[in-house]
Amino acid sequence: MTTLIRPLALAALFVAVSAFAASELGADERYNAVTDPLTLKECGACHMAFQPQMLPAKSWHLVMDGLSDHFGEDASLPEEPAAKIRAYLTANAADASWWGGRFMRGLDETKGPLRITETPHWIREHSHEVPASAWADPKVKSKANCVACHPRAQQGMYDDD
Ligand code: HEC
Numbered sequence: 001m002t003t004l005i006r007p008l009a010l011a012a013l014f015v016a017v018s019a020f021a022a023s024e025l026g027a028d029e030r031y032n033a034v035t036d037p038l039t040l041k042e043c044g045a046c047h048m049a050f051q052p053q054m055l056p057a058k059s060w061h062l063v064m065d066g067l068s069d070h071f072g073e074d075a076s077l078p079e080e081p082a083a084k085i086r087a088y089l090t091a092n093a094a095d096a097s098w099w100g101g102r103f104m105r106g107l108d109e110t111k112g113p114l115r116i117t118e119t120p121h122w123i124r125e126h127s128h129e130v131p132a133s134a135w136a137d138p139k140v141k142s143k144a145n146c147v148a149c150h151p152r153a154q155q156g157m158y159d160d161d
C-alpha cells in the first residue's frame with residue numbers, strides 16, 4: 001500500500017507547492033483584464049481600456065466627470081452608458097477592496113490623479129527599471145502607450161516585457 005501512496009502523495013505535494021510558488025511570484029504583476037463589454041468598447045476606442053485597479057475611485061469619478069475635455073479630446077458619452085461605465089470603474093478601483101492595491105501605495109486619495117502614469121506606484125516602477133532611452137523610442141510615443149512595452153497589458157500582464 002505505502003509503495004503506491006507515497007509517490008502519489010509526493011506528486012500531489014509537488015503540484016500544490018508549484019501552484020503556490022507560481023501564484024506568489026505572479027501576484028504582484030497581475031491585474032484583472034477589463035471584462036465589462038461597454039467599458040472595453042467605449043474606453044478602448046482611442047487607447048487600451050485601462051484596468052480600473054490602477055486608479056482610486058476618486059480618480060475614476062474625475063475622469064468620468066471630465067469626458068468632454070479628456071486630455072484634449074471629446075470623449076463624452078450619453079448619460080446611461082456613462083453611468084454604467086462609472087459604476088464598473090469605481091466598483092473595481094484600486095481602493096475598492098479593504099486590502100487596497102499596489103497602486104494605492106503613497107497615493108494621496110484626496111487628490112485623485114487623472115493619470116495612472118502620475119501615480120507614485122507607476123512612477124516608482126518605471127523610474128527604477130526603464131532606461132530614459134526607452135521613452136524616446138518612436139514606437140512608444142507616450143507613457144500611456146502601455147502595450148508598446150507590455151504586449152499583454154490588456155490581459156493585465158505587465159511582467160513580460
Ligand atoms: C476620443 C478618444 C478617447 C476616448 C474615447 C477615451 N480616451 Fe482616455 N485618453 C485619450 C487621450 C488622447 C489620452 C492621453 C493619452 C496620452 O497621454 O498619450 C487619454 C488618457 C487616458 C487616461 C490616462 C492615461 C495615463 O495614465 O496617462 C485615462 C485613465 C483614460 N484615458 C481613461 C479613459 C476612460 C475611462 C475612457 C472611457 C470612458 C476613455 N479614456 C476614453 C483619448 C480617449
Ligand code: HEC
Nearest residue numbers: 028029125129130134135143144145146149158159160161
Ligand atoms: C517604455 C516602455 C514602457 C511603457 C510605455 C510602460 N511600461 Fe510599464 N514597465 C516597463 C518596464 C521596463 C517595467 C519594469 C520591468 C518589469 O517589471 O517587467 C515596467 C513595469 C511595470 C509594472 C510593474 C510590473 C511588476 O513587475 O510589478 C506595471 C504594473 C506597469 N509597468 C504598468 C504599466 C502601465 C499601466 C503602462 C501604461 C499606462 C505602462 N506600464 C507603460 C516599461 C514600460
